Amino acid sequence: MSGNKEGGGLMEGSAMQIRWMSAFNILLGAWVIVSPWILGYTTTASKVNSVIFGTAVLIFAAVREFAPQMNWSSWINFIAALWLIVSPFILQVNTTAAYWNLVITGIVIAVLSYVNAYTHVSTTHRAM
Numbered sequence: 001m002s003g004n005k006e007g008g009g010l011m012e013g014s015a016m017q018i019r020w021m022s023a024f025n026i027l028l029g030a031w032v033i034v035s036p037w038i039l040g041y042t043t044t045a046s047k048v049n050s051v052i053f054g055t056a057v058l059i060f061a062a063v064r065e066f067a068p069q070m071n072w073s074s075w076i077n078f079i080a081a082l083w084l085i086v087s088p089f090i091l092q093v094n095t096t097a098a099y100w101n102l103v104i105t106g107i108v109i110a111v112l113s114y115v116n117a118y119t120h121v122s123t124t125h126r127a128m
Contacts, residue, residue, distance in 0.1 A: 029058030
């Protein structure tokens with residue numbers, strides 16, 4: 001059933017799928033890092049939060065990009081993304097731009113990281 005292309009399961013994917021999801025998360029991590037200055041965040045806490053968690057997303061997405069077998073890094077990004085989603089409420093972010101940026105970016109990172117965490121590189125045919 002499985003030839004040169006991977007098939008037979010949602011959780012089975014190619015290194016290319018893992019790489020594009022990771023590359024997109026790298027870009028999103030970079031965006032989270034620079035967004036406080038582009039969108040004009042007003043609190044130090046929201047700026048520091050964005051730099052710390054944006055850097056974490058960028059680094060762990062790069063780990064997954066260059067080592068597709070290390071799906072644990074996608075789980076770390078998933079957890080970081082959950083924090084980005086709730087952080088505007090906890091840190092009491094006081095600008096609409098910061099609020100929506102963290103929530104929407106966090107959701108996208110969470111979805112990509114979750115799918116990426118369950119996507120494994122198929123190198124051999126596995127019997128199910």
